[in-house]
Amino acid sequence: MDAVSWSVAAPAVGAAFVASLVEVVEAFTIVLAVATLRGWRPAVTGTFAALGVLGVLIVSLGPLLDRVPLHVLQLAIGVLLLLFGMGWLRKAVLRSAGVIPLHDEDAAFAAETEALAEQAKRKHTSLDWIAGLASFKAVLLEGLEVVFIVIAVGAGRGLLWPAAFGALAACVVVLAIGVVVHRPLARVPENTLKFGVGVMLSAFGVFWTGEGLGVDWPGQDLVLLIFVVLFVATGVATAALLRRPSVEVPQ
């Protein structure tokens, strides 16, 4: 891989890795709650069933991407990335400013464990079944986001495999740490990661949308770095503005 293609692949792999890290941590919290409550069997069964569904989705939808003209694909993915990335960035800015509370994996773990026990009591159903289903749903829903991110950052330039490698690496890292510590990964700086992911996805979104509209960006892929720096600057400045209690939010 030459220097220019590395300049494209590195952000794609990095974005897929960091974004997937956030999603996998969230899924892991629920799978761990299931395992703590009912043992690893329903947790692992639900997880593998969800991974199977995601695999089928990728295998059946993946080849369709090759049939879409490149500019249309870039525009569609660019717009979806903008919608997704700017949503994340907005939330990360608000969390960073203290407007909305930070995501707490310990609290999510406690809430999930309690909800599972409640559900089993209320429905008089086998707890193993409910636990397996909870695990399945968590992995499927968070996995859908991972699949989208991999496709979004990888499909525009034929970087699906490097992006998928980034996502897979995130799964391995979370699982390895999770197996060792055997508790929710509450110390992961989730909002900082989400801020970073929001920035990267927004930068990719502007880049691909522009390419889809026929923009020939100066510096080609290197312009992504400028986009990232300026999105970080805007996000940090907005969070700082909203954090100042003495300053009235502009009407």
Add this chain to the structure above:
Amino acid sequence: MTLLRDVVSELFGMFVTDARLSVAILVLVAAVAGLIAKFDLDPLVGGAILFLGCHLILIEAAVREARRRRS
């Protein structure tokens, strides 16, 4: 059915966390596309409008939400 509803709601939620933010992005992209296609705007200028527009939309969405929650 609950699972299917959750999947649809997750997919919708992925792209529409704030309806006004999403609509503003779509309008911006459509406007830039229209300016390039119909008014022969230099695509690079269109790209710059898109980039700056995204920053303004982000600032407006964050400030609006902060104002709403603090009022």
